[in-house]
Every structure is written in structure tokens, then in C-alpha cells.
Amino acid sequence: MATLITILIGFFAAFNLSILGVFSYEPAPLQDFCVADPSNQGSVRVNGMACKNPLFVQADDFYYSGLHIPGDTGNSYGYRVSPVTVYQIPGLNTLGLSMMRIDYAQWGSNPPHTHPRATEIFTVLEGTLQVGFITSDPLNRLVTKVLQRGDVFVFPVGLVHFQRNMGHSNATAIAALSSQNPGVISITNSIFGSTPPIETEVLAQAFGVDNKTVHLLKKKFIHV
DSSP: OHHHHHHHHHHHHHHHHHHHHHHOSSOOOSSSOOOBOTTOOSSOOSSSOOBOOGGGOOGGGGOOOOTTSOOOOOSTTOEEEEEESTTTOGGGTTSOOEEEEEEEOTTOEEEEEEOTTOOEEEEEEESOEEEEEEOOTTTOOEEEEEEOTTOEEEEOTTOOEEEEEOSSSOEEEEEEESSSSOOOEEHHHHHHSOSSOOOHHHHHHHHTOOHHHHHHHHHHHTTO
């Protein structure tokens, strides 16, 4: 009987841990808040920044002003991301949430990228945007849709996705992400602009091109 009880306890413990693993990317906080303290560089960081003393916490630790300001889209891609993460609002530390504003010039695009730690829910405020994501191997299926003002779309965590302005005017969107620090990996920048660089022969073989083409691409992205 004792053995059966032990097995049942072990089973339910494993089940509960599996549930936590499936549904929680960032542990639930064990206090009301943990305002980030960037000045505390000597502490051990498990999942976020060190906490400021709660007695010194102010309203400004949970506040940010600036998302009403359009981002400068004068770059080769024609877009600009204005993030609101734990680095802009220290009070987001350990809360598993962030957001951003994205501005697009005419025909500007946010090129293929991933957020390794977050699902993104994306809302169009102005303009017409084509959005899409690609499923994982072996299907590599493109899931895409054209969005109008007020439309909402979801990019699942870790999947490569993009947006492109399809209209004849500027476009704006707001996105929320399920991490205080979602991270971003730009596909082209990471492949052709890594430090140190990936060997040319590896990339030439991967993309089925010659070494000269790879060298040209590296020159384009090396300092992006």
C-alpha cells in the first residue's frame, strides 16, 4: 500500500511539473513585484534582473511615455521598432510581459525574424500590412494574411515571422509579447553578420551558391 501511495505521489508530482513546463515560460512571481535594479551587477540572476528594495520603489518604475511618437523609418528596411521591455519599464521584471510599437514607411517591411522566448499578439493601428509566419520542419508552411486597421494576428513563440506594408501610406502596429525580455533573432543578420562569422564554405553549401555570393552578402550585413 505504501508503495502504491509513493507511486501515485510521484505520478502527480511529475504531472504537475509537466503542466508547468507546458504552460509557463517564465516562473510565476513569488512577491507583488520585483522592480529591476540594473545597478546591482554582482547578484545572481536566475530569470531576470536583481530586485530593487521594495521600500524604494516609485510609480515611475511602472511607467513609460513615448509610444505616441512615430519611430524613424529612414533605414534600408523602412521600419522601426520602439520596444517597451524591462529595460524601459523596470517594473516588468519577472512579470513575463512586454510590448512594442512598430512603424512602417510605404512598402517598408520588418524582415523575417524570431522571438525565442515569446509569443506575439499583433494589432494594426493604421494602414494595410501583410503578415505571416513559417511552421517548423518538415512542412515549412507559410501562414499569411493581409491585415487592415483593427485586425489582430498571433505569431507563435519561436517561429520565423515578418510584416510588410502593403499600402500607399505609412502604417503602425502595436504588439504584446509573453516575456519581459522576448529577444529577437534577425534571420539575415544572424546568418551573414555573426561575430565571428560563419565560414563562407558552410553558407555557400547551405544556400547552394558560390563563395563570391556569400562574400557579397557578408559585406552587406556584417555591421547591421
